Amino acid sequence: MRLVSGGATLLLLLSGLRSADAQVAWAMDGTGSLVRYGELPQQSSLSGTGTLRYDAALGSLAGLVSYARFSEGGWAASGGLLGSVFTSSRALVRGEAGASAFGRAFTDDVQTGEAYGYGRLRLSGARAGAWAGGGAGHGWDPTAGRSVTTADLGGWIRAGQALIVITATRFWLPDTSDFAEATGTLRWESPRVQVEGVAGYRRRMDGSGGGFASFAGVAHVAGPLHLTVAGGEYLDDPLQGLEGGRYLSAGIRLASRPALPRLSPVLDAAARAVPATGGLDAFAVVRIAPDSVDVSVRAPPGTGAVALLGDLTDWEPRPLALAGDGRWHLVLAAPPGRTRLSFRVDGTRWVVPAGVRWEPDDFGGAIAVVAVP
Numbered sequence: 298m299r300l301v302s303g304g305a306t307l308l309l310l311l312s313g314l315r316s317a318d319a320q321v322a323w324a325m326d327g328t329g330s331l332v333r334y335g336e337l338p339q340q341s342s343l344s345g346t347g348t349l350r351y352d353a354a355l356g357s358l359a360g361l362v363s364y365a366r367f368s369e370g371g372w373a374a375s376g377g378l379l380g381s382v383f384t385s386s387r388a389l390v391r392g393e394a395g396a397s398a399f400g401r402a403f404t405d406d407v408q409t410g411e412a413y414g415y416g417r418l419r420l421s422g423a424r425a426g427a428w429a430g431g432g433a434g435h436g437w438d439p440t441a442g443r444s445v446t447t448a449d450l451g452g453w454i455r456a457g458q459a460l461i462v463i464t465a466t467r468f469w470l471p472d473t474s475d476f477a478e479a480t481g482t483l484r485w486e487s488p489r490v491q492v493e494g495v496a497g498y499r500r501r502m503d504g505s506g507g508g509f510a511s512f513a514g515v516a517h518v519a520g521p522l523h524l525t526v527a528g529g530e531y532l533d534d535p536l537q538g539l540e541g542g543r544y545l546s547a548g549i550r551l552a553s554r555p556a557l558p559r560l561s562p563v564l565d566a567a568a569r570a571v572p573a574t575g576g577l578d579a580f581a582v583v584r585i586a587p588d589s590v591d592v593s594v595r596a597p598p599g600t601g602a603v604a605l606l607g608d609l610t611d612w613e614p615r616p617l618a619l620a621g622d623g624r625w626h627l628v629l630a631a632p633p634g635r636t637r638l639s640f641r642v643d644g645t646r647w648v649v650p651a652g653v654r655w656e657p658d659d660f661g662g663a664i665a666v667v668a669v670p
Contacts, residue, residue, distance in 0.1 A: 577594050609630075635668055
């Protein structure tokens with residue numbers, strides 16, 4: 298099922314959910330787009346969107362709302378919820394269960410919607426993983442309702458700053474519109490830029506088929522300000538009776554860091570892999586003055602450089618210095634409380650030291666969650 302929304306997200310029912318290992322991320326978007334649905338003429342649109350996500354080690358919850366006005370005078374709105382839970386945050390083999398519900402409304406009181414639940418068994422390491430599972434759902438449009446059953450399998454691999462995900466899904470519907478879909482996703486991220494490309498092919502059981510491709514990117518400018526761009530095509534949605542289309546958009550995003558909202562259960566789960574440590578251990582944060590702390594970590598013998606990135610550095614990399622105790626140190630201004638950080642060894646990818654609490658970040662990786670004394 299293509300759980301793709303043209304809008305952004307606003308988390309609902311968040312009160313009382315925050316815990317020590319949780320992260321709340323938000324974003325507000327203003328976007329201008331060129332769109333074409335099916336055989337209709339191309340038109341432009343302006344949309345306002347909002348995102349707020351709750352992520353913890355054992356699950357996540359996100360909700361979405363969006364509103365767009367079109368140059369031809371029409372409008373479209375969408376909203377919904379997406380959530381998932383895991384049996385463990387660190388085990389090599391984990392169970393996953395999730396559910397989603399989306400609704401859309403259009404000009405002339407046209408309404409569509411879908412609800413879907415799934416379960417998967419995941420094998421996850423630091424650099425690669427695989428899964429198998431299935432689900433069931435129901436969708437409707439102004440004229441009919443229809444059910445769907447799915448089975449899916451896939452895998453992912455990390456290579457430096459890139460995440461590659463391959464999926465294959467079979468869809469069974471009650472009429473003759475059964476189909477199978479294969480999708481490949483490539484995501485590349487750095488502290489300031491993330492780019493993602495998706496390509497896939499759908500084959501119907503009657504032998505017909507078609508491909509689709511899209512891209513998205515976000516760049517951090519300063520503070521909460523980001524620039525976004527996206528474009529591509531998507532196929533029709535048989536569960537909601539929606540036509541396929543093409544689009545090209547650009548916009549401004551005000552957001553927490555990191556800032557690219559994720560609403561893909563597959564990519565969300567891949568980001569929850571057991572994180573790489575880069576050989577770092579014996580992490581410590583010691584207060585040395587009322588307004589500063591000493592952050593230290595032990596690196597493998599022969600390490601030439603260690604850098605720190607996180608809330609305490611305003612998400613700018615800061616080098617650590619090797620001291621006589623054989624550990625790498627950095628003194629930072631820091632008030633007491635919860636903070637997030639990652640390390641990089643000899644210019645490789647950002648990692649979390651062994652034994653430190655962590656959570657998935659919004660760049661397809663992991664980030665340490667630390668209590669500053």
